[in-house]
Amino acid sequence: MRECFEVRTVDAGGRIGELSVPRAGTTIETPVLLPVINPHLDTLLPRRLADEFGAEALITNAYIFHGSEDFRERALEDGLHDVLDFPGVIMTDSGSFQLAEYGEIDVTTEEIIDFQASIGSDIATPVDIPTPPDVPRDRAESELETTRERLELAASIETGDMLVTAPVQGSTYPDLREAAGAHAAATTLDVFPIGAVVPLLNEYRYADVVDVVAAAKRGLGTDAPVHLFGAGHPMMFALAVAMGCDLFDSAAYALYARDDRYLTVRGTRHVDDLEHLPCSCPVCLEHGADGLASLPDDRRETALAAHNLHVSFAEIRRIKAAIRAGNLLELVDERARAHPAMLDGYRALLDHADQLERTDPASKGTFFYTSHESAHRPEVRRHHDRLDRLSVPDRLFLSQSGDDPLEPYDETWRVVPPFGPFPRALSKSYPVNAEVPDRTDRSAIEAAARGVKRLVEENPETSVGLGHEGWPRDVLESLSDRVELVDQSGAD
Numbered sequence: 001m002r003e004c005f006e007v008r009t010v011d012a013g014g015r016i017g018e019l020s021v022p023r024a025g026t027t028i029e030t031p032v033l034l035p036v037i038n039p040h041l042d043t044l045l046p047r048r049l050a051d052e053f054g055a056e057a058l059i060t061n062a063y064i065f066h067g068s069e070d071f072r073e074r075a076l077e078d079g080l081h082d083v084l085d086f087p088g089v090i091m092t093d094s095g096s097f098q099l100a101e102y103g104e105i106d107v108t109t110e111e112i113i114d115f116q117a118s119i120g121s122d123i124a125t126p127v128d129i130p131t132p133p134d135v136p137r138d139r140a141e142s143e144l145e146t147t148r149e150r151l152e153l154a155a156s157i158e159t160g161d162m163l164v165t166a167p168v169q170g171s172t173y174p175d176l177r178e179a180a181g182a183h184a185a186a187t188t189l190d191v192f193p194i195g196a197v198v199p200l201l202n203e204y205r206y207a208d209v210v211d212v213v214a215a216a217k218r219g220l221g222t223d224a225p226v227h228l229f230g231a232g233h234p235m236m237f238a239l240a241v242a243m244g245c246d247l248f249d250s251a252a253y254a255l256y257a258r259d260d261r262y263l264t265v266r267g268t269r270h271v272d273d274l275e276h277l278p279c280s281c282p283v284c285l286e287h288g289a290d291g292l293a294s295l296p297d298d299r300r301e302t303a304l305a306a307h308n309l310h311v312s313f314a315e316i317r318r319i320k321a322a323i324r325a326g327n328l329l330e331l332v333d334e335r336a337r338a339h340p341a342m343l344d345g346y347r348a349l350l351d352h353a354d355q356l357e358r359t360d361p362a363s364k365g366t367f368f369y370t371s372h373e374s375a376h377r378p379e380v381r382r383h384h385d386r387l388d389r390l391s392v393p394d395r396l397f398l399s400q401s402g403d404d405p406l407e408p409y410d411e412t413w414r415v416v417p418p419f420g421p422f423p424r425a426l427s428k429s430y431p432v433n434a435e436v437p438d439r440t441d442r443s444a445i446e447a448a449a450r451g452v453k454r455l456v457e458e459n460p461e462t463s464v465g466l467g468h469e470g471w472p473r474d475v476l477e478s479l480s481d482r483v484e485l486v487d488q489s490g491a492d
């Protein structure tokens, strides 16, 4: 168990956790969103973030303070909390972003970690190398080696009670991401940002983001607090949380506002294209669509930034509620309809159902079947994996309609797509007590058939009958010849 992080409630790979930040003398509940503050801009002041939005933490770039004559001296003298006027947790980045954007920076890890400590940062970051996606493998490997050396260096610096992050790089190579995660987790460092995903996010490559996070998480293990660096669009928070990300930083709220763009959990709209506002935050209630579009430039930017942030914080609260209720995957499913690339992300998440299944609780709120994708959820997989624990009679009938067979069998079990077979005694238990549509679909039937197949394979001595309601021929043909088929679709 890492000392600074405690997982409280889990759903799929997502969790509610507590990150204690000793230097700030406080604990923050995760998932948490840290708004990005640039001290040179004052769209939304940190004090307003705390008082009006309830922001408990923010992130700023130590490199900007380091390179600014004015801010540098004030930060060293008065500390970041005073300079920014923010009472909560302040995390700092190191300048690696500038490294990625402009190719070089003029500070070393030692210097910038010392500097972050001196200006009163609560969570500091070494100078990792954000290797972009799709680079040749030897570049990803050699840059990762440099990042590792810097993490080890950072771990060896005496930083008092300041937390220090260990960014995980490795480009789009899952094995490198996994190895980087394992290495980072083995250091004494505290928080684990997954780096260099911004180019993937900018290109809507959510499936690749999911694969990168899944790989890093395999190395990091389940008790490490994970930050997804640079992920600030609320549309993808639920997906990222379901993969096991705990911290987010958003520059998006301000960057999109500057371009007159209005964030929603279903995507981004230009303010001029809005006739009605799908939001009841104070900004939207006050101005309405026309009012917002006709504000003078600077006021419109601030108003949009405030709305964008309200939407982002609201989504984080919605995600926490979903984790507590055990319906995070239903929320991810809903968000996946916002954009085909999000659907790809959700499908990629379900490709990792095995990995999610390991943390998913055995029992939670009722499973809702809300799309074809639901058939691939970890709960379905687990039900199939556990069929071998059930004892079966010599002659077993599996009944979708619930009707008993005409022929003599020793016992009748229910068959409910997507789960497949289970004894009647379990019908009130999670997950087979699911809410499923009366009009089922092919994905659910295929999943149910996989369940039947597993049960038949695991019980070679048992004669099995299957009463199904008009399953497609090819699905039925995929079952063993040993299964006696009865079409129950005409039955009342």
Ligand code: GUN
Pocket (backbone or CB within 6 Å): 093, 094, 095, 096, 097, 125, 126, 128, 129, 130, 167, 194, 195, 196, 197, 198, 229, 230
């Ligand atoms: N901000 C966005 N991506 C990154 C990254 O990979 N490393 C650091 N240090 N900051 C980032």
Ligand code: ZN
Pocket (backbone or CB within 6 Å): 279, 280, 281, 282, 283, 284, 285, 307, 308, 310, 311
């Ligand atoms: Zn709003």
